[in-house]
Amino acid sequence: MTNKDTADDGLRLKRAQFNAAMALYEGRRRYKVFGKLVAAANVSLQAFLVYRASAHSIGAARQLLVFAAAYLAADFVNGLVHMHTDCMDDYESLGGPLIANFHLHHKRPRYQDHPLPFVYFNESGSKVWLVPCLAAAALLSYAPGVSPALVWGLAYFGVLSSVAEVSHYLAHNSTSRWVLLLGRARLLLDKRLHARHHLEDNVSYTFLNALTDPLADLVAKRFYPGYKRGTDLHYGNYELPPSGRVNEA
Numbered sequence: 121m122t123n124k125d126t127a128d129d130g131l132r133l134k135r136a137q138f139n140a141a142m143a144l145y146e147g148r149r150r151y152k153v154f155g156k157l158v159a160a161a162n163v164s165l166q167a168f169l170v171y172r173a174s175a176h177s178i179g180a181a182r183q184l185l186v187f188a189a190a191y192l193a194a195d196f197v198n199g200l201v202h203m204h205t206d207c208m209d210d211y212e213s214l215g216g217p218l219i220a221n222f223h224l225h226h227k228r229p230r231y232q233d234h235p236l237p238f239v240y241f242n243e244s245g246s247k248v249w250l251v252p253c254l255a256a257a258a259l260l261s262y263a264p265g266v267s268p269a270l271v272w273g274l275a276y277f278g279v280l281s282s283v284a285e286v287s288h289y290l291a292h293n294s295t296s297r298w299v300l301l302l303g304r305a306r307l308l309l310d311k312r313l314h315a316r317h318h319l320e321d322n323v324s325y326t327f328l329n330a331l332t333d334p335l336a337d338l339v340a341k342r343f344y345p346g347y348k349r350g351t352d353l354h355y356g357n358y359e360l361p362p363s364g365r366v367n368e369a
């Protein structure tokens with residue numbers, strides 16, 4: 121048996137596992153319900169953190185500084201999570217169907233069109249990791265002596281993590297002049313920058329405004345193998361349903 125035969129067998133197995141995971145995702149309501157629960161938890165915790173932060177006044181200058189720091193942090197951290205998830209291929213694990221569904225964005229990048237509040241809520245359902253982070257931030261906001269600027273920063277980080285999903289949606293689906301301008305101004309995700317993620321390999325994972333892409337690219341180069349010759353091959357035998365889906369980064 122040659123190395124090529126072994127590689128072919130490995131790919132066949134991954135494709136079979138991928139299709140089985142998607143059959144589970146499509147056949148069992150529990151995965152969609154889970155997504156709605158995660159979205160509800162994230163949005164509620166974001167609202168709660170904003171409420172906790174609003175009890176503190178930190179002045180306009182610090183407010184702006186904290187917001188800018190949270191913008192960069194949300195761009196980078198969400199990009200890292202995207203990087204990690206793009207490389208996950210344990211389709212037989214408990215979260216396997218969610219992982220397989222996540223990878224389908226690379227197969228069909230365009231989303232179904234929806235109103236932006238719907239996108240904000242729905243895409244927050246893919247952010248399982250954010251729930252414990254926001255719950256910890258909510259608890260931290262009660263800690264004695266905690267910095268009000270930190271509470272504001274965590275509230276902004278939480279909200280901007282979901283805004284990143286809307287920014288990514290707009291980069292794929294919108295042709296509005298405003299979206300193009302905001303992308304060029306690097307306040308939202310620029311279409312051309314994000315196109316690199318889909319056309320090249322192992323680059324441009326960040327998707328709020330991609331300002332931290334150079335740093336994320338360094339992490340990817342050092343620690344991740346990329347997706348073009350990895351997980352992107354696993355959906356090779358999968359046929360997308362014609363109705364499409366609202367999907368992730």
Ligand SMILES: [Zn+2]
Nearest residue numbers: 202206226369
């Ligand atoms: Zn990706």
Ligand SMILES: [Zn+2]
Nearest residue numbers: 229292314369
């Ligand atoms: Zn994309």
